Amino acid sequence: MNYFIPLFKKSTGIVLGLIGSLALGIVPxxxxxxxxxxxxxxxxxxxxxxxxxxxxxxxxxxxxxxxxxxxxxxxxxxxxxxxxxxxxxxxxxxxxxxxxxxxxxxxxxxxxxxxxxxxxxxxxxxxxxxxxxxxxxxxxxxxxxxxxxxxxxxxxxxxxxGDIKRIGVLNAVKVDTKKDTLNAVFDISSQGNASVRLNGQYAIWPAAKYPGAEATKPIANLDKPGAKVNEPVADAGFLPATPVLPASRRQVLLPITKKLSPGNYVLDINGELNGVAIKKNIPFTVPINAPLANNTNTQTQPASQKLRNSLKNPQHRR
Missing domain, CATH: 2.60.40.10 (Immunoglobulins)
Structure with missing residues (x-):
């Protein structure tokens, strides 16, 4: 875990339990x-x-x-x-x-x-x-x-x-456009004796304007309040830092909540998996009838940034 978490606003009739940055490395x-x-x-x-x-x-x-x-x-x-x-x-x-x-x-x-x-x-x-x-x-x-x-x-x-070995393998990356929310899916194996996690940024480009993986770079100050994504980039944010525990294989999701018009796009990745560089581009198509999320914070708070701030609700009490 990058570890722990924010307390979130209380809602009637429930107990809130978030293990918030469980291995994510977030701000206080x-x-x-x-x-x-x-x-x-x-x-x-x-x-x-x-x-x-x-x-x-x-x-x-x-x-x-x-x-x-x-x-x-x-x-x-x-x-x-x-x-x-x-x-x-x-x-x-x-x-x-x-x-x-x-x-x-x-x-x-x-x-x-x-x-x-x-x-x-x-x-x-x-x-x-x-x-x-x-x-x-x-x-x-x-x-x-x-x-x-x-x-x-x-x-x-x-x-x-003892001797800690973080061995992460990125088996595949794809963008799933068939479900209610667009998701980038990272298939990751952890083959050592300690957790591994992604680190870095993603950007979504219109396919017709994508300059190629070698021409793109991480966006400066993306983590700062009010950060803006310049055109032609449609959206940008941070890779999900969900930990993949030792001796396990998991699909880590990056929800793409930015409302994208139907058309062809490229998911550009500038990151790493525990020190091993990841420089990839994944083409995908948003169909005309795709169920798109309504996200009003398209510039200053990309989906991955929200994901970095909390993990799923553990819903457990001692």
Whole structure:
């Protein structure tokens, strides 16, 4: 995980649980006026000096908020959704000690959460994963007839032991125009003992104006607020950073939510898969009857940028 996540606005009758940048490397999470930083950790567990870490929680609201902490083991299922799993002897969850476990952050205030990794047994070589959840404590309201609403964010923690080998293979890339939303589909295998993920940018060109893969370059300052995509590029954004866990093969989706007129296009990719350059162009055709998404933020917030800010809802509680 690049790790963890933003708390998102509360909706009536549900519990929100986003493991937000699970390996994505996003900016400090913000939601319901809460900020959490950093969003993730990569820790070399062979170095004792790096096992103690801290997380900063900011309350940007005008009201106090009460929060509690928990830790959970996780994997990614075949739908690339975070899935909680029961801890085993070699689970990083078993080795994380944190403080405080429950606290109140005053309006405009901050709280530091400290955690340390203390293995109970000799860690096996490879990647170990856990998520530290920061969860809002539901307020007791006897008069309320609805379901308590809480928000939950997660900070991804990766621990590494021994010789780490990230071996990512991009088996294929295609653009699927047959479903309700256009999707670029990246077929990725992770053949080492640690997660791999994409990094870089994509751009969508009208086929008639595409200059060729060797002539295109990453767009400068695309991650800055108000960034604009100049014509003839129809859309641009960041590649999905969804992690592909060791010894697995997954299809990672990049939803193309920009409304494209029917016609021929080229998906141009300037990126890498764990250090291995990816320079590809994938022609595709938007049919006349294609179901197109309505996206009003076509210039400043491309679909992939939204994807970088959160993973799928894990929908799990301890």
């Amino acid at each position: 999470a913000k939601a319901i006026n809460i900020g959490v930083t950093p969003p993730r950790f990569h820790i070399d567990m062979s170095k004792n000096t790096t096992r103690s870490q801290s997380i900063r929680v900011l309350n940007l609201d005008s009201k106090p908020v009460e929060l509690k902490i928990s830790v959970q083991s996780w994997v990614m299922n075949e739908q690339n959704q975070l899935q909680a799993v029961s801890p085993q002897e070699q689970s990083l969850e078993q080795w994380i000690v944190f403080t405080p476990s429950k606290f109140i952050v005053p309006p405009g205030g901050a709280q530091t959460i400290r955690f340390t990794i203390r293995p109970r047994v000799k860690p096996q070589a490879g990647e170990h994963r856990a998520v530290l959840y920061i969860e809002e404590v539901a307020k007791q309201n006897p008069a309320s007839k609805g379901v308590d609403i809480v928000a939950k964010v997660g900070v991804a923690i990766y621990g590494y032991v």
